[in-house]
Amino acid sequence: MKKTIIIQGSSKSLGNTHKVVNYLNKDNQFDVVDLKTKNIGSFDYEFANADDDFLPLMEEIISKYDTIVFATPVYWYSMSGILKDFFDRVSDLLHYKKELGRQLRGKNLAMISNSTENDLKNGFTMPFIESANYLGDTHSWLSNNNIANDAKVKIDAFRKIIS
Numbered sequence: 001m002k003k004t005i006i007i008q009g010s011s012k013s014l015g016n017t018h019k020v021v022n023y024l025n026k027d028n029q030f031d032v033v034d035l036k037t038k039n040i041g042s043f044d045y046e047f048a049n050a051d052d053d054f055l056p057l058m059e060e061i062i063s064k065y066d067t068i069v070f071a072t073p074v075y076w077y078s079m080s081g082i083l084k085d086f087f088d089r090v091s092d093l094l095h096y097k098k099e100l101g102r103q104l105r106g107k108n109l110a111m112i113s114n115s116t117e118n119d120l121k122n123g124f125t126m127p128f129i130e131s132a133n134y135l136g137d138t139h140s141w142l143s144n145n146n147i148a149n150d151a152k153v154k155i156d157a158f159r160k161i162i163s
Contacts, residue, residue: 004030004067004162009083011036017073017080020114020140023147024155029163030069033057035082043088047096054089055097062100067108067162070128074115074139079127087131110162112155114140118148 006025010017013036021032038057041049061068072079079087093101111128113120120139138158140151147155 002067003065004069005061005065006030006032006069006071007035007061007083007086008032008071009035009080009086010071010073011075011080011082013037015073016114016116016142017071019142019147020112020151020155021071023152024069024071024112024159031065033061035086040082040085040089042085043091047092049089050092050096054086054092055100058093058097058100062103062107065107067110069110069112069162071112072114074113074120074124077121077124079113079124087127090131108162110158112138112140112158114142114151117141118150 006021008017008021012018013034018034024030025032038053040054040057041052043049070079070083072083075081078084090101090104093104109128109131111125113124118139118141138154140155141148142151
């Protein structure tokens with residue numbers, strides 16, 4: 001089953017991250033989930049959000065995909081809040097749904113970020129690296145509302161890694 005899913009975590013469904021995801025997925029070989037379209041609450045030690053979209057989404061991801069790519073804009077030197085909530089909810093799989101969480105072992109994770117400049121700060125990738133066995137990452141940027149040509153070269157090389 002060598003399938004890849006891109007999880008788009010942006011506050012704007014059709015913004016710059018969407019442009020980057022579409023370019024990365026220009027051959028339509030990957031499935032895409034837009035977290036903005038999901039009802040995913042923040043982590044709660046009492047698992048008060050157990051009935052939202054997180055667990056069904058994770059069950060689908062774990063059963064169908066070997067590689068998970070997180071796509072995020074850079075907001076205040078970090079991943080987007082919507083993606084951070086998703087990351088925090090993985091704690092549900094460590095405490096509340098351990099059998100599901102164990103199935104994440106062996107999955108590949110990757111990250112693609114974007115901003116308006118080629119200025120990714122040191123430390124940005126740490127949450128991704130420390131969260132799992134890390135496959136790869138790349139950063140892209142837009143110039144005049146378009147993906148910069150140098151960024152396209154990086155995205156093309158990244159596509160080869162995750163395919």
